[in-house]
Amino acid sequence: MTAKTWDVWLPFPAAEVEGLPDSFRYRLWDGEDDFPADPADCVFYVAPYMKAPAVTLRPLAAMSAVQVVQTLTAGIDDLVGEPGGLGALRPGVRLCNAVGVHTASTAELALTLVLASLRGIPGMVRGQDREEWSSGFYDALADKSVLVVGYGAIGSAVEDRLEPFECGPVARVARSARTAPRGRVHALADLPELLPRADVVILTVPLTECTRGLAGAEFLSRMKDGALLVNVARGPVVDTKSLLAEVESGRLRAALDVTDPEPLPAGHPLWHARNVLITPHVGGSSSAFEPRAKRMVARQLARFAAGQPVEHTVLITE
Structure with a gap:
């Protein structure tokens, strides 16, 4: 009698x-x-990418033998807590995220948003549409102080890309304090002290109960006048109502790859808010995604086939 050949579900051939x-x-x-x-x-099971949670989770209830659920996203908030999802799995199933797959692409977009916002590129594009030549002086990233909130793989990659731009001091914040190769990483509790010093604040945290609404009224009020908030994390990390109050007053600027709600509906005040640049959650969806995703999946399956622990496990069902 031959051993059973088990299935692996992939979202690509x-x-x-x-x-x-x-x-x-x-x-x-x-x-x-x-x-x-x-x-x-x-x-x-390698979950499809850029699909609604209801689609991604649909087969899980019938996957009685599944041992690993591999996402192609860095965050897992779209899967955890959704009805009919991971709770339907038997105990011991490993949920793995895609650490490294989106790092370069998301960090690249973070720098794009910073530079475009500081140099006034959105206004220049609109001026081009109107055939207007509006010269003048604009902010540079050079000499600006930067605060990176969320110092994991993406936050670290953002700092890598800041280095050639001759910016001022870079402060790093993570859930807990530690020492990184580039220096001290502060705890989230240090934000009240750090926010008033930063010209640019870049959010790269995962969405958790601790980070939901992190950039609320108090957080934003501590940012210095004219500072730029960049969000490449998740929309609900920022309290939209509080942010609107700050940008519409002209006190703060914002560049957002993610919003709350998302997708941002037509008629929402964020679309036309003063000094706000919006991109439609494209931090990870670049030409860099697919080759990195396929290499990661191959490595994970090679480990799984060899009986070795898979990497990047963020949750084990109970």
């Missing part, structure tokens, strides 16, 4: 992924209505 172990049967599913096979035969 297995033929496009180098280094996959040959001990599994690979099923292509990217959120379509019909499942590619019986979910009960799946032991490793």
Whole structure:
């Protein structure tokens, strides 16, 4: 009697992924209505990318043999706590995130937002549409003090990219204090002391109960006049009502790749708020995503096939 060959569900064709172990049967599913096979035969599920939580979570209740759920996102807030989702799984299933897959792309966008906002690029683009030549002086990143709130892989990569721009001092904040290769990392409790010193505040934290609404009225009020808030984390990290009050008064500027609500509906005041630049949550969705995602999935499956612990486990179901 031969051993059963278990299924792995992938959101991209297995033929496009180098280094996959040959001990599994690979099923292509990217959120379509019909499942590619019986979910009960799946032991490793790579969730589709940029799909609604209801789509991503739909097969989980029937995945009675699954051992690993691998996201292609850095954050897991779209999966944890959703009805009919991870709670339907048996105990011991590992949820892994995509550490490293979005790091370069998101850090790159963070710097793009900083530079575009400081140099007034949105206004120049609108001026080009009107055939207006509006010269003048604009802020530079050079000599500006920067505060990076959320010093994980993405926050560290943001600092890597700040270095060539000759900015002023960079302060780092994480959940708890520690020492990093570039120096001291402050705890979140130090924010009241650090915020008044920063010309640019960049948010790269995951969305958790501790960070939801982190940039609220008190946080924003401590930022110096004219400072720029950049959010490449998650929309609910910032309290939208409080931010609107600050930007509409002209006291603060903002550059947002994520918003709350999201997608931002037509007619929302953020669309036309003073000194606000908005991009539609594209921090990770660049040409850098797919090759990095496929390499990460191949590494994870190679470890899984060899009986080694998978990496980047952020939750184990109970």
